[in-house]
Structure formats: structure tokens, C-alpha cells
Amino acid sequence: MSxxxxxxxxxxxxxxxxxxxxxxxxVAPFLALAALFLLGALVNPNFLSIDNLLNxxxxxxxxxxxxxxxxxxxxxxxxxxxxxxxxxxxxxIMILFLNSGAIDGDMAMLAVGVLVALGVGALAGLxxxxxxxxxxxxxFIVTLGTMAIFRSVTVWLADGGSIAMKSIAMRNMFxxxxxxxxxxxxxxxxxxxxxxxxGAFILYKTSFGRHVIAVGSNEDVARYSGxxxxxxxxxxxxxxxxxxxxxVVVYVPRLGAxxxxxxxxxxxxxxxxxxxxxxxxxxxxxRIWGTICGAFMLEIVGNIMVLSNIxxxxxxxxxxxxxxxxxxLVQRTLQKKK
Amino acid sequence: MEENQTTSPGPLPVLEARGIAKAFGPVEVLxxxxxxxxxxxxxxxxxxxxxxxxxxxxxxxxxxxxxxxTVAIDGEPAHFAGPVDAEHRGLxxxxxxxxxxxxxxxxxxxFMGRELKRGLMVNDREMNRQSAEAVRSLGADIDxxxxxxxxxxxxxxxxxxxxxxxxxxxxxxxDEPTASLTPFETDALLxxxxxxxxxxxAVLYISHRLPEVAAIADRxxxxxxxxxxxxxNASELQPVDxxxxxxxxxMSKLYPEREDTTSSQTVLDVKNFDVPxxxxxxxxxxxxxxxxxxxxxxxxxxxxxxxxxxxxxTGHGEIMLNGRPVKFxxxxxxxxxxxxxxxxxxxxxxxxxxxxxxTNLTLATLEKFTRGPLIERKRExxxxxxxxxxxDIRARRRDLLAGQLxxxxxxxxxxxxxxxxxxxxVIIDEPTRGIDIGTKEQIYRFISELAKAGKSVxxxxxxxxxxxxxxxxxxxxxxSRIVGEVTGEAMTEDEIVVYATGVKINxxxxxxxxxx
Numbered sequence: 001m002s003x004x005x006x007x008x009x010x011x012x013x014x015x016x017x018x019x020x021x022x023x024x025x026x027v028a029p030f031l032a033l034a035a036l037f038l039l040g041a042l043v044n045p046n047f048l049s050i051d052n053l054l055n056x057x058x059x060x061x062x063x064x065x066x067x068x069x070x071x072x073x074x075x076x077x078x079x080x081x082x083x084x085x086x087x088x089x090x091x092x093i094m095i096l097f098l099n100s101g102a103i104d105g106d107m108a109m110l111a112v113g114v115l116v117a118l119g120v121g122a123l124a125g126l127x128x129x130x131x132x133x134x135x136x137x138x139x140f141i142v143t144l145g146t147m148a149i150f151r152s153v154t155v156w157l158a159d160g161g162s163i164a165m166k167s168i169a170m171r172n173m174f175x176x177x178x179x180x181x182x183x184x185x186x187x188x189x190x191x192x193x194x195x196x197x198x199g200a201f202i203l204y205k206t207s208f209g210r211h212v213i214a215v216g217s218n219e220d221v222a223r224y225s226g227x228x229x230x231x232x233x234x235x236x237x238x239x240x241x242x243x244x245x246x247x248v249v250v251y252v253p254r255l256g257a258x259x260x261x262x263x264x265x266x267x268x269x270x271x272x273x274x275x276x277x278x279x280x281x282x283x284x285x286x287r288i289w290g291t292i293c294g295a296f297m298l299e300i301v302g303n304i305m306v307l308s309n310i311x312x313x314x315x316x317x318x319x320x321x322x323x324x325x326x327x328x329l330v331q332r333t334l335q336k337k338k
Numbered sequence: 339m340e341e342n343q344t345t346s347p348g349p350l351p352v353l354e355a356r357g358i359a360k361a362f363g364p365v366e367v368l369x370x371x372x373x374x375x376x377x378x379x380x381x382x383x384x385x386x387x388x389x390x391x392x393x394x395x396x397x398x399x400x401x402x403x404x405x406x407x408t409v410a411i412d413g414e415p416a417h418f419a420g421p422v423d424a425e426h427r428g429l430x431x432x433x434x435x436x437x438x439x440x441x442x443x444x445x446x447x448x449f450m451g452r453e454l455k456r457g458l459m460v461n462d463r464e465m466n467r468q469s470a471e472a473v474r475s476l477g478a479d480i481d482x483x484x485x486x487x488x489x490x491x492x493x494x495x496x497x498x499x500x501x502x503x504x505x506x507x508x509x510x511x512x513d514e515p516t517a518s519l520t521p522f523e524t525d526a527l528l529x530x531x532x533x534x535x536x537x538x539x540a541v542l543y544i545s546h547r548l549p550e551v552a553a554i555a556d557r558x559x560x561x562x563x564x565x566x567x568x569x570x571n572a573s574e575l576q577p578v579d580x581x582x583x584x585x586x587x588x589m590s591k592l593y594p595e596r597e598d599t600t601s602s603q604t605v606l607d608v609k610n611f612d613v614p615x616x617x618x619x620x621x622x623x624x625x626x627x628x629x630x631x632x633x634x635x636x637x638x639x640x641x642x643x644x645x646x647x648x649x650x651x652t653g654h655g656e657i658m659l660n661g662r663p664v665k666f667x668x669x670x671x672x673x674x675x676x677x678x679x680x681x682x683x684x685x686x687x688x689x690x691x692x693x694x695x696x697t698n699l700t701l702a703t704l705e706k707f708t709r710g711p712l713i714e715r716k717r718e719x720x721x722x723x724x725x726x727x728x729x730d731i732r733a734r735r736r737d738l739l740a741g742q743l744x745x746x747x748x749x750x751x752x753x754x755x756x757x758x759x760x761x762x763x764v765i766i767d768e769p770t771r772g773i774d775i776g777t778k779e780q781i782y783r784f785i786s787e788l789a790k791a792g793k794s795v796x797x798x799x800x801x802x803x804x805x806x807x808x809x810x811x812x813x814x815x816x817x818s819r820i821v822g823e824v825t826g827e828a829m830t831e832d833e834i835v836v837y838a839t840g841v842k843i844n845x846x847x848x849x850x851x852x853x854x
Contacts, residue, residue: 206711207704214701217690224650224679224687225702225755226670284692 024334025278029293032276032327036300044307054186056303057296058178061188062087062247064295066266067273068199069243071291072236073139074274075203077216077283080240081143082128083270085150087263090120090248092154095163095258098170106170117245117252124150125241129234147267155260164257174253188250192292195246200288202239209286212236216283269298272320276327297323350413352377352540353398353429353509358407360393364734365744367393368564370407375509375540380531382543382555382572386584386775390564391544392434395511398542399431400424428508432515436494438501440487444480445469448501472500477526491637492519499527503534510534511542516550517636517800522839528554546584548577562586563774585775592779593807594786599627600810604661605794606677606763608647611655616642618818620655624763624794629785631809632798633834638815640798641682644765648672648679673702678756682767682798684745688752691741695733696722698740698751703758725754730780746777753784764788765796770804782808802831814838 040047047053066083073080094117103109124146131142157163165171180187203209211232214222223229252258275281276297277290298320305313351374360368368390375381385391396402398409400418408415411427418424421431438447445465454461454468469482478496486494499515512531516524531541531554545551551558551572558575560567560583567583575583585592606624611617616639624630632640646653649666657664659675666672669679681687689698696718700707707718725731729750733743740751749769756764769785770778785808788795799805805812806829814822814837822837824830 205713207708207713208711210697210701210704210713213693214690214697217692218686220683220687221690222701224669224681226668226673227701228668228670284690 025331026287026290028330028334029277029287029290029297029327033293033297033300036297036304040300040304040307043304043310047304047307052303052307054189056299057192058186058188060295060299061192062251063266063269063273063298064192064292065195065243065247065250066240067270067277067291067295068195068288069240070270070274071199071277071279071286071288072203072212072239074271074279074281075216075283075286076212076233076236077219078132078139078233078236079143079271080128080237081140081267082124082147082150083240083244084263084266085147085154086121086124086241086244087248087251087266088154088258088260089124089150089157090117090245091252091258091262092157092163093117093120094248094252095165095256096157099163099166106167106173110170110174114249117248118242119245121241121243121245121248122238123241125238125244126234128241129237132237133230133234151260154258154262158258158260160260162257162259165252171253171256174256176253178250178254191246191250195243196288196292203286203288208232208235213284213286216280216286218284269295269320272324273298275324278331349377351375351410352412353542354410354413355394355398356408356410356415358394358397358404358409360390360397360402361405363742366405366564368397371561371566372407373559373566373569375542377508377540378535378538379556380535380541380543380554382545382551382558383561384544384546384548384551384558384580384584385561386546386778389561389584391561392513393564394561395431395513395542395544399429399511401431425505428506429511430502430505430507430509431511432499432502432513434513434515434517436491436498438486438494438498441485443483443485444473444489444497445482447486447497448472448482448504450501452504468504469500472504473497476500476530478523492523495519496523496527499530507539509540509542511544513544514546515543516545516547524550548580551580552577560584592775592782593804594783596808596810597786597790598810599629599786599789599792601626601628601792605659607656607658607661609656609658611643611647611653611657613639613642613646613651613653616818617646617653617815620815620820622813622820624796626794627789627792628811629789629795629797629809631805631812632796632815633800633802633805633812634815634838636800638838639818640815641767643815644679644767644796644798648677648765650679673759673761676760676762677765678759678761678763679765680752680756680767680769682771684748684752684771685741689740689748689755692739694737694739695731695743695751696736699725699755700758702755706758721758725751729754729784744774745772746774749773749777749781753781761793763794763796765798767798768800769797770799770801778804802834805829805834806831816840 066087070080070083094113097116098109098113103112128143128146131137132139135142177187182190203212211222211227214225214227215229215232219229273294274291277292277294278287279285279291301319301323302313302316305311305316305319311319353375355371355373357370357372358368359366359370371394373381383391383394393402397404400421400423409418410416416427439450442450445462448469449465454465466482473480473482473496476496476499478493480489480493480497486497489497495515502510515527519527528550531543534541543551543554555572557569558572558580559569560580562584603626604623605626609621611620620643634640642651645651647657649669649672664675666675685691690701699722700718704713707714707721722736726733731747731750731754733747740748743751766785769781773781785795785797797805797809811823811825812829812834813820814824814834816838821840824833
């Protein structure tokens with residue numbers, strides 16, 4: 001046991017002791033990220049250029065932000081497969097609203113459009129949460145159902161094609177949300193940091209966060225401790241919905257449209273990011289920064305594959321799939337040692 | 339310490355422990371145990387909860403590997419690869435916990451993993467026939483095609499025994515087989531064990547029910563705190579001596595001096611309370627400063643009655659708290675009203691085993707440790723310091739996980755957690771299950787101090803001695819009903835057993851039966 005080891009090495013103090021105490025599952029994702037950086041630099045010197053790295057970070061923002069929400073759902077012992085379809089639906093409704101011209105002034109329109117997106121996301125999450133908790137149905141099944149529903153409604157709204165922003169002026173006004181740079185960092189990167197900080201604050205510092213971990217750790221213990229288990233679980237899906245909406249707010253200005261394939265397979269990438277970030281799929285452990293690190297890793301792997309000519313980039317899905325399996329094996333081994 | 343190994347001349351012991359020890363992490367739970375089991379003998383292992391009986395049996399049946407020493411069969415060291423390997427060599431363990439598939443039938447469970455076949459197909463008819471026979475030989479009549487989930491706990495236990503005996507066996511180990519059986523079923527089981535013995539099978543019998551041990555054992559080994567205290571011929575030991583050896587001190591000192599702290603003021607008055615499927619028509623009162631015991635067999639509905647009362651499961655009936663009618667829709671409501679319930683299932687419902695002590699301590703009272711949305715870790719830490727001192731929680735390090743604590747320290751942590759709610763009524767379910775004797779004494783003292791401080795305590799326990807030792811009054815439940823009350827001089831084990839098993843029928847029940 002690490003305990004006995006720790007006591008026998010107390011004499012060395014300092015680093016030795018601290019290293020033995022470190023939770024290796026928490027550090028592993030960051031080591032893996034560092035390894036990927038090394039690999040990228042070896043494969044193509046351009047990889048380490050600031051432009052390339054910022055580009056990678058920016059592109060990872062959708063998955064990173066959605067995955068922060070997924071960290072809450074998964075730490076509470078749940079699962080949300082509907083996030084990709086939900087993103088498409090939220091984007092579709094947001095653009096339809098922007099095209100409606102309901103409010104005078106483009107700026108006001110955009111501001112309310114963002115609120116609409118957040119509202120739709122929160123409602124979609126609430127729907128998932130309510131059916132799961134009140135209906136007492138497995139989250140896997142419920143979100144599998146809503147995944148189909150959200151996707152299908154989007155296709156219907158788009159009439160089988162795409163929903164595009166009509167006003168060119170509004171597009172130009174909205175675009176900097178994706179392309180803009182502030183203090184040297186692209187706006188989406190700032191957004192990842194902001195959502196990450198807020199997520200970490202909620203999960204680690206508030207009683208709601210503590211309750212999320214308790215519910216994911218053991219629902220019975222949470223219930224016997226007087227925690228409103230259903231309320232906590234439902235709330236994690238609402239947070240997930242809001243995170244999806246935030247991601248959509250960055251996504252829409254990029255292309256100015258939502259299509260029937262918007263957000264396709266995002267749920268897999270989000271869950272992968274969460275799991276390789278060190279959050280336990282069975283619940284009870286949540287790692288916000290690990291999740292963000294995981295989202296970066298997914299994007300960097302793709303980037304390295306594009307920059308190198310060793311493996312066809314068509315195999316990117318296979319490589320990402322391999323990564324999640326390897327990550328689980330590593331986690332398992334580290335936990336056994338503990 | 340009294341070492342008195344009896345010499346057994348003649349044949350070789352079929353199973354033998356040679357100085358075996360077992361440590362979990364740095365904690366040694368068993369130290370240098372040596373004992374023998376002869377063919378055709380019943381060797382009983384007795385000891386308090388937490389003395390190491392079950393661990394010893396798991397070591398001797400290949401479920402666990404000893405950290406030191408060896409287990410020998412027929413005088414040859416045996417290194418079991420696992421329980422299946424041990425079974426192949428004729429060693430069978432009847433587990434204390436029910437390990438059956440609830441959705442399968444009796445016969446399917448008895449033959450699980452060794453189904454009888456005819457050609458490619460399973461031979462259900464033959465398995466059903468043999469199962470019925472096996473169960474009948476245990477003195478029970480159970481339909482072999484019945485689903486396990488429809489059987490009572492006692493009947494499941496019998497099926498489990500039948501399943502174990504289906505394997506060719508030379509040594510059978512029974513781990514507390516009678517914990518959920520009525521005296522009638524116990525008698526039938528003891529007869530089965532005598533038959534086994536007469537056929538030359540060696541039997542290891544673990545129990546802490548001493549009269550039963552006296553009735554069945556040829557030799558008795560006493561364990562205490564993981565050490566072997568004595569091995570004696572059964573004829574040399576009276577139950578009183580067994581108890582003294584088990585506890586290692588005068589039994590009377592285990593319990594705090596009884597003080598009549600009960601006041602005349604009724605704090606809780608429950609009338610005609612039902613918990614569907616578990617408790618029917620329960621009525622009782624609890625007074626300020628009173629320690630009220632709830633006795634009964636496992637499955638009598640005690641736990642469920644109180645879970646229903648505090649809002650953890652559906653229940654209907656009248657609850658008067660300090661003279662006012664109340665309704666608890668969720669357990670939050672009863673907590674707010676000053677009632678706390680400490681689950682018997684500490685590991686499954688009481689504590690988050692994978693989280694640290696601080697998280698566990700403040701889980702039910704987090705709102706007391708927050709300013710705005712923010713948890714104040716400093717105040718949590720102070721509270722943990724206080725809890726560690728007040729409840730004497732012994733943890734090697736403060737950042738241990740709750741699951742790394744011993745059973746006794748887990749119970750103290752759970753007590754500390756629930757006492758943060760500042761309750762006026764404390765319901766403790768199986769307060770000392772799986773806890774060492776030293777901690778037991780501390781918990782009894784704590785309960786008695788609660789009563790002295792004017793709080794009311796309900797103790798639910800299957801340990802009759804413990805209820806008799808600390809309670810002012812004991813109610814007995816059987817088959818979902820409160821069937822009797824014992825107080826004062828009448829608080830004896832015999833009297834409680836009579837109510838718990840229904841051998842004597844309460845007048846009130848006769849009356850209601852007549853009306854039905």
C-alpha cells in the first residue's frame with residue numbers, strides 16, 4: 001500500500017513524500033498531453049508554432065465546453081448521449097430566431113439570440129434530467145431517445161437541408177465571437193478558460209458540487225444524508241444543456257449555419273474527453289481541468305495526423321477510439337497500484 | 339491468555355491451520371491461529387463480532403490467502419488457488435451472506451455452474467427432483483421451481499446450505515448459519531449437522547449463539563480480537579464460561595451503569611403506522627431521555643418501519659412529535675424536525691467509502707459550512723478536528739478515505755456526521771455490527787450519555803444481550819408487527835426470543851386474530 005511506503009519515506013521529506021502522495025490518475029492526462037506535444041514537435045516542427053497551437057485550441061473549444069458539462073453529468077453517475085443533437089437543435093433554433101427579425105437592431109437581436117440559445121439548451125437538459133429522475137429510466141436510454149428526437153426535429157426545421165443566418169451584417173457582427181482575439185488569445189480560448197473556472201468553482205467549492213460527487217459516489221448514502229438526489233441529478237443535465245448552448249454560441253459565428261450533420265458524434269468526443277481526463281465513468285470523481293486537457297488531446301491528435309503523412313487522417317476516429325481504450329487501461333493500472 | 343490445546347489422539351486432522359495470520363494493509367486482523375478439525379467432529383469457532391471468525395474461515399476455505407502460516411489437508415500443506423480449488427478437494431463453505439441469483443429458481447440456484455444435462459439440454463426435471471430431496475433433508479419443504487426472490491430470508495439460507503452440500507464434501511464450514519432462522523429451523527439444521535458428523539464429515543461451525551454451540555459442538559475454539567484465546571472440549575465449557583472467554587472481561591462492565599433517565603414527557607407518539615410490505619399497524623411511544631430497544635429476527639421489519647417513519651420509504655400513519663402531528667415526505671423533513679436515522683448498512687448507506695473523512699462528516703449538514711455558495715474548508719477542518727477528539731476516531735492520517743477506516747471508526751464517523759444535525763431523537767440501527775469490543779463499549783457509553791443529556795434514543799439490534807444491557811424498554815417485532823414489550827426484570831433473552839419467534843402468542847394478537 002502507498003500508505004506504508006509514505007511512512008517509511010518520511011525521512012526524505014519534501015519531494016519524495018509528496019510524489020508518493022500524488023494521485024497519479026489526476027496527473028496522467030497532463031503527462032499524456034506533454035507526450036503528445038513532444039510527438040507533434042518531432043513529427044513536424046510547424047506543430048509547435050504559436051499559430052498552429054492557437055488554432056488547435058480554438059477548434060477544440062466546442063468539445064471542451066460541452067465536455068465540462070459532461071463532467072458534471074458523469075461525476076454524478078449519469079450519461080448524456082444527446083449533446084451532439086442538442087447542439088444542432090439549439091443552433092437551428094437560435095438561427096431561426098436571428099432570422100425572424102423579432103427585435104430592432106442587430107446587436108440587440110444577437111444578445112437576445114444568445115439568451116434564447118441558453119434557454120433552449122437549459123430546457124433540453126431539463127427535459128433529459130426530468131425524464132431520467134421522475135421516470136426512473138436509465139440515462140443511457142433516455143438520452144438515446146432525446147438524441148434521436150433533437151436530431152430529427154433539427155432536420156425537420158431545416159427541411160432536410162441547412163438553416164443559415166440571412167443577414168450578412170449580423171453575420172459580420174457575430175463572427176468575431178469565433179475569430180476574435182483578446183490579449184493574444186482567441187476568444188473561444190478565453191471562453192474555455194472562463195467556463196472551466198466556473199465549472200471548477202461549482203464542482204470543487206460549492207455544496208452543489210459536493211452533492212454531485214456524493215450522488216455519483218453512492219446514491220443511497222446521499223439520500224440517507226438528506227440530499228435531494230433527483231434535484232442534483234436533474235441539475236447536472238441542465239448544466240450540460242447550458243454548456244451545449246455556450247458551445248453553440250461559439251459555433252454559429254464560425255459557419256453562420258446549422259446543418260443536419262451539425263454536432264454529429266460530438267457526444268462521443270465529449271465523453272472521451274471526460275474519461276481520458278480522469279473522471280470516473282461510474283461517478284464519484286470529477287476532474288474539470290483533466291476534461292479540458294482531454295479535449296485538447298483529441299484535437300491535437302487530429303492535428304498531428306494532418307501535419308504528418310504517416311497515418312491517413314481518415315483514420316482519425318480509429319486513433320481517438322484507441323486513445324480512450326488505452327486511457328482506461330492506464331487508469332485501471334494506476335488504480336490497482338493504489 | 340489461556341492456552342489449552344486439547345490433544346486429539348488417533349487419526350490425522352482432515353483440516354488444519356498452522357500458525358496462520360492475515361493482514362489487510364498494515365492492520366493484522368488475525369494473528370498466529372493454529373487449530374485442527376478431525377473427521378466426524380463438530381468444531382465450533384466462537385467470538386464477538388469482529389473477532390476474526392469469518393476471516394479465519396475464508397482463509398481455511400481458499401477465499402483468502404494467509405499472510406503467514408499454512409493451511410494443511412490430511413497433514414499436507416495445501417495452497418488453494420481459490421475457493422473452487424478448495425471445493426475440488428472437498429472443502430465447502432456455507433456463506434453467512436446470501437449469495438444466490440434472486441431471479442432464478444431454487445433448483446437452478448442449487449445446480450448453478452454444475453447443471454445436470456441430458457445430451458445438450460439441461461435436465462430440469464432431474465434437477466428439480468434432486469433439489470426437492472436436498473431441501474427436504476434439511477427439514478424444509480420448498481418448491482424447487484419457486485423463484486428465490488419470493489422466499490423468506492430463512493428459506494434462502496436453507497437453499498444456500500442445500501447448494502453447498504450438493505458438492506462432494508469432507509469438510510463443511512458453516513458461517514453463522516442460524517442468524518436468520520427460527521428455533522424450529524435451527525433445530526432442523528442442527529440435526530443435519532449431526533447427520534453430517536455421523537457420516538464422518540468434519541464440520542467447522544461459527545456462531546455467537548452460545549446455547550446452540552453448546553448443543554452441537556464437540557470442541558470449541560474461542561477467538562478474541564484476532565487471537566486464539568482457547569480451544570477446549572465442549573463438555574468443559576458452560577455458556578457462561580464461553581461468554582467470559584469471548585469478551586475477555588466481566589460482561590457487566592461492557593455496559594454503562596444503567597440510569598433511569600427516562601422522563602414522563604412523551605416526545606414521539608406513533609399510531610397505526612404501516613410501511614407496505616414490511617410493517618403493519620405499528621404503535622409505540624418514545625419518551626424524553628429514554629433508550630428504547632427494537633428486537634426481532636432479521637426480516638421482521640424493524641429497519642423498514644423506521645425508514646418509513648423518517649421519510650426514507652413510503653409509509654402511512656399518525657406521527658405525533660412533541661404533541662404535534664407531523665408528516666415527513668423526505669428524510670430532510672425528519673432531519674429538520676430533529677430526528678436522525680443511522681443505517682445498519684454503514685458501507686452501503688451511511689458513508690461514502692471512496693471519499694475522505696471531511697467530505698463524509700459534513701455531507702448531511704453542508705449548509706452549515708457555507709458562506710454564500712462557497713464551502714468554507716477551514717470550518718470543515720475544525721469540525722473534523724472536533725469530531726476526531728469527541729468521538730475518538732482513530733485514523734492514521736486525516737486524508738484517509740472512509741473506506742480505509744476500521745468498522746468501529748466508521749461507525750464513530752457516522753455518529754459524528756449525524757450528530758452535527760443536533761437531533762433530539764436518534765435512531766441507531768445495529769449500532770455495533772462488525773465492531774470490536776473496545777469500540778462497542780464506547781458506543782454504549784455514548785448512547786447512554788445521549789439519554790442523560792435529555793435526548794431520546796431508539797436502538798434496533800439483533801444482539802439481544804446488547805439491547806438488554808443498555809435499553810430501558812424493549813419492543814419486539816415479528817413478521818411486520820410489534821408483538822411484545824419487555825421492561826425491567828422481564829428483559830431477558832428468553833422472554834425476547836419467545837416474542838420474536840412467536841412461540842408465545844400475545845393476548846392482543848389473539849384478540850385481533852379472532853376479529854380478522
